Amino acid sequence: MQQEHERELAHDTGPAVAARRLTVPVPGNRVRLVLASALMLFVELALIRWTSSNNLYLVHMTNFVLLASFLGIGLGFLRGRAGHDLFPFGPVLLAVLIAFVLVFPVRTGTGRGGQWQLVGLFDWAPLPRWLSLAVIFVLTAATLMALAQEVARTFSTFEPLEAYRLDVMGSLAGIVTFAALSFLRLPPLGWGLVGAAVFVVLLGRRLRMVRRLPVLALGALVLMLGAESVVGSFQWSPYYKIHTTQLSGGLFRVEVNNTPLQTALPVSDIRRDSPFYLYPYTYAGSRDDVLVIGAGTGNDVAVALAQGAKRVDAVEIDPAIMQLGRDHHPDRPYSDPRVTTHVDDGRAFMERTDRRYDLILLALPDSATIVTGQSALRLENYLFTTQALTQARSLLKPDGTFAMYNYYEPWLLDRYANTVRTVYDAAPCVQLGPSYGPRQQAVLTLRKDASTGGCTTTWTPRTTALEPSVDDRPFPYLGSRTIPSFYLWMLGLVLLASVVAVRSVAGPLRTMRPYADLFFMGTAFLLLETKNVVQFALLFGTTWAVNAAVFAGVLLSVLAAIEVARRVTIGRPILLYAALLAALAAAWLIPQDALLDLSLVPRFLAGVTIAFAPIFIANLLFAVRFKGVGSSTVAFGANLLGAMVGGALEYLALIFGFNALLVVVAALYGLALLTGRRHLVVSST
Structure with a gap:
């Protein structure tokens, strides 16, 4: 039996493990991986924030840019060391994306007919929604793909858990940097200068390649963002x-x-x-x-x-x-x-x-903005429940x-x-x-006593009154429990395009088959993270600071799980699935109203425990599995593509509410258990 499992595992890891073991991390690669990961997440956060401020099509498209980012990062990891070095083209693609958004904005204006409507530059008609969003999606995915390939190339020189650890440290640095710029209310010029500086450090000698195209692109990028920052009476708050x-x-x-x-x-x-x-x-x-x-x-x-x-x-x-x-x-x-x-x-x-x-x-x-690229909440949603x-x-x-x-x-x-x-x-x-x-x-x-104070014009519904929104489903602007048809079309086309892109970039999808469990873990974890974002928005406010703190807390939980997995041998990983199920059940059963009734300190302690216990266990489970993968870049790419699917499944909250996402999370981890059960047996023998 043991030999049979070893033969199965060899199909997954044999040649890849051998190749990886011949790769010795170069001194300085740790700093490079941290910087590349920080840049990747920094650019993702900046694009989510900046594109929606210039294109009103994105105001209600919640996680559209996030989905494009996850696709691009997944593709970048799947390429790994294969093919051409795409990173020098990252500044070029980013500059083209910025130019497109500035040249083809979508804003509110009077238009040529004098009526308030959506207009483009110089009050011309804007691009059709499908075309505008398609170009932004493709350019975002391509930009993040170039950045992610740089992360993946360095990622593959380390043992899987060490690489994952450094990647998370870089992501944490990216979040902290962007939060600091938000706190200082710096305009996009500040974001561009920070990003350009990291690009220059990572590119190094490659700046002379491709006919100095990266240098020109970085210069154009800074000039465009600088012009937007200083021309006209603009300010940049943490939201707008x-x-x-x-x-x-x-x-x-x-x-x-x-x-x-x-x-x-x-x-x-x-x-x-x-x-x-x-x-x-x-x-x-x-x-x-x-x-x-x-x-x-x-x-x-x-x-x-x-x-x-x-x-x-x-x-x-x-x-x-x-x-x-x-x-x-x-x-x-x-x-x-x-x-x-x-x-x-x-x-x-x-x-x-x-x-x-x-x-x-x-x-x-x-408001005219959403809380984050990773939830369907607008700033005021919890005011109208x-x-x-x-x-x-x-x-x-x-x-x-x-x-x-x-x-x-x-x-x-x-x-x-x-x-x-x-x-x-x-x-x-x-x-x-x-x-x-x-x-x-x-x-x-x-x-308060339910009287109208003498007013005789009281409300009577014109049609059948719509049900009130509640904290678990705080969507007052959604007419009924449904996913709008445009969202369904958008999600369907995004997923179809993703399958085609993955097939074109990484070859047959069966190359990711050994990592199906990691794919389902990525899908589940994105939903779990989304649930925590909205729960903390309810408990402590839908502010940018709370949002940044939640993401930082998630990454710290991931880092803690990695450190445990590096130092502790878990002989029976299946017990982690049982612990995760128990933590998810507790989060599902404890009503949010019960937490809101607590004073601030007990509410914080209870909220952190309920939210981060399943996150820590889920990441410990992932780290234990990731520790033994053969191709760390392909495995991580599969996980990231799963996260993109999780971003699509997030829209189920529009119908069933956010608490129901925990049931979906439990089902997805069940699929991860089924598809990855042979690795559990190997680990325990």
Whole structure:
């Protein structure tokens, strides 16, 4: 029996192991692998952030660039040492991608007909969505493929676990660097200079190759990003590309990610031209203590002060937008001593505060960005769930009033009004303003005691009211439990293109057959990581800092698992599958509401334990298996391609919710167990 298993393993590892054992790591390769891995993840994060700020097609495409990145990285690893050295072409491909996005942007504008619509450069018609996204996908995948091949070439000179360890250290460095640049609010020029410097170090003598094309490409890349950074009134916050315009009469307009956000108006102009700002106070009782979530540049804060508020807590997630309001709002509301500002996520603030309010106002808290390339969450998704509105109600004084307003399409107004009715068991007051195309200004108000304060115009559904969104499925902008058809087409074409690309680059797919279990592990782990991103967004806020901390925590868990696998011989790896199943079951059974009821420190400890226990065990399982692979680059490539499939399966959360992803994760690890069971037997004998 033992000999039979050894013959099976030889098919997987024989020649590859021999070749690998003849390869001796060159001094300096450790630094090269760390730098290459850091550059690869840095470029991936920068592209996810930057492309969506210039192309509105990507705002709601959640993980589109992430899928392209995983495909490119997987292809780069599958090539390994095979074929031409692609890394010198990395700067060229990246420069072409940047040029394409800048020359063919997709933004909101008036167009030639004078109507608000999507436009391109000089208000010309934008490229068709399918063409724009296809070019971005191909160029992103090609760029990451060139970078990943450099990682793979160095990766293969080490024993598998040592290579994996150095790769994770580099990835951690890439995340920390990008987080630091976000904290400093550096524009893309700063990102480009950092990336170009690492390119130069890694290219070394190869800079003279290919007719100095990499040098020219790096120069063009820095010039293009520099021009975008210094031309026009642009700022870069951790969330947005912000454009500011000084209007006549001292007014100030802000656009984010090529979309109009707000014009800072004095209260006198608001009373005359935008009276809906005053609607929340029409039927409110006392307004001594006011909470404004989505404070923006300060219009709602200025109105609250004008309405007699003695204290206003102004919550805004973006520090740059709040600073713009502080510096430029005509009424200077943020300088008033009655105002306390909070740069925070609105839901997280409500969960942490112990104050009580006369009026809680959700003031246009809709964003133009997603939390990360690895989840379908927008910044405000957790503000509109039944749990969020229940928490808001608990913060009201006995005669306090809750209000929310926006420009709603009829079906979305019905959903939000139905959510308010679900929480208060009474229909809210609805006050309507002018219509703008399919959208209409609307304000929903209701007192804590479920009375309308004298308002007689209460909400009644125009059609069948849509179910409220909940914390497990926080998608208020999705009409029903379905995956939109465009997403399905996109995912289908992406997966088909991926199969063709893998077949073309790496040859027959059967070369990856010995690593089918690693493929399923990659698919499962991406879903597990996504679940943790959204869980921590709920527990601690949908902020860039929380997001960066989660990714860093995941990588530290991976690093810890590698160190354990290097030092400890696990004789029965199948026990790890049992431990992983138990950890997944615990994460599935413990309700998120139970964690939200805890104070901050116990919530953090419980959240970290529940989230990172399965991550650590899963990575220990992967490390034990990866330790004995023959071709580390092919095995790692198969794992990364599995992660890309996991990114596609993430959309199941739109139908079943995020907690259901844990069931899918368990099933995928079951497939990994079935396809990799012979390696478990070998390890235990």
